[in-house]
Amino acid sequence: MIRFIFVVLFVVLFLILSTPLMLVEWIIGKFNPGLKDKSSLAIVNWAFRQVIRLAGTKVIAIGEENIPTDTAVLYVGNHRSFFDVVLTYVRVPRPTGYVAKKEMLKWPLLNIWMKDLHCLFLDRQDIKAGLKTILAAIDKVKNGISICIFPEGTRNKTKDTFLPFHEGSFKIAEKGNVPIIPMTIVNSAAIFEDHFPKIKKATVVIEYGKPIYMKDLDKETRKSMGTYVQNIISETYFKNKELIYYLMFSGEGDLLGDQKKIIRRFSLFRIIAHGISVSAHQIM
Numbered sequence: 001m002i003r004f005i006f007v008v009l010f011v012v013l014f015l016i017l018s019t020p021l022m023l024v025e026w027i028i029g030k031f032n033p034g035l036k037d038k039s040s041l042a043i044v045n046w047a048f049r050q051v052i053r054l055a056g057t058k059v060i061a062i063g064e065e066n067i068p069t070d071t072a073v074l075y076v077g078n079h080r081s082f083f084d085v086v087l088t089y090v091r092v093p094r095p096t097g098y099v100a101k102k103e104m105l106k107w108p109l110l111n112i113w114m115k116d117l118h119c120l121f122l123d124r125q126d127i128k129a130g131l132k133t134i135l136a137a138i139d140k141v142k143n144g145i146s147i148c149i150f151p152e153g154t155r156n157k158t159k160d161t162f163l164p165f166h167e168g169s170f171k172i173a174e175k176g177n178v179p180i181i182p183m184t185i186v187n188s189a190a191i192f193e194d195h196f197p198k199i200k201k202a203t204v205v206i207e208y209g210k211p212i213y214m215k216d217l218d219k220e221t222r223k224s225m226g227t228y229v230q231n232i233i234s235e236t237y238f239k240n241k242e243l244i245y246y247l248m249f250s251g252e253g254d255l256l257g258d259q260k261k262i263i264r265r266f267s268l269f270r271i272i273a274h275g276i277s278v279s280a281h282q283i284m
Helices: 002-017 019-031 033-055 083-089 102-106 110-116 127-142 167-176 219-223 225-250 259-283
Strands: 057-062 074-077 096-101 120-122 146-149 180-186 202-208
Touching: 002 019, 002 033, 019 033, 019 110, 033 057, 033 083, 033 110, 057 083, 057 225, 074 083, 074 167, 074 225, 083 096, 083 146, 083 180, 083 202, 096 102, 096 127, 102 110, 102 120, 120 127, 127 146, 127 167, 146 167, 167 225, 180 225, 202 225, 219 225
Parallel strands: 057 202, 074 146, 074 180, 096 120, 096 146
Antiparallel strands: 180 202
């Protein structure tokens, strides 16, 4: 419970003590909106990094080179934990708004920061309001603000499964003419949700897939983008779940030194394990 208490205390203190910063950010925004976007991103990034540190979470990030830095993008990810936003926000290279449930507007001070960070609020019960949120997101990406959405529509509470990806989410990329970045998050529920209310040390793998440009896909694929992207994320998820097991049993998860070397060793391990499996099958 100590980690949980420390995290909650830090978040509460940050929200209270950062109130003067909100005023400063508001003033900056009146004269230089671009500077406000950068400074707000830096401030919240710092706060989120402290939360990650206090939670004892280690992150392996794969494929960050796949994220274009010269254009807005639509991040599309699976969603298992409250920590998914914290873990992914600190890695965005440009101002990025997250699509959140409208209930988040009830949280004082937090809602102000979320609005400053271009977050949008979705009413999951009102189709008309939901359409307005999608249109607002399209406007954001057209103006250079990336958007992150979890198209399952809610936090999935069932381990190693995926809820259907809502097709409407992908209109943001199609109408905004920006690439989709599949974002696969593995083991984030091990931080908190798997043993609520305790926060425990955990290693999380986040992999960013290659950009998907909808205009380059055939008509039939564009009609079922939810299934198409979900299949990519699902395949990556189960591959990286093996990486989590590898870290647990190899002991490398306690160190996480050179991540590129760890990933190379894991890839070699997978090749050898696959070869042994095929040989055993042939013998049988």
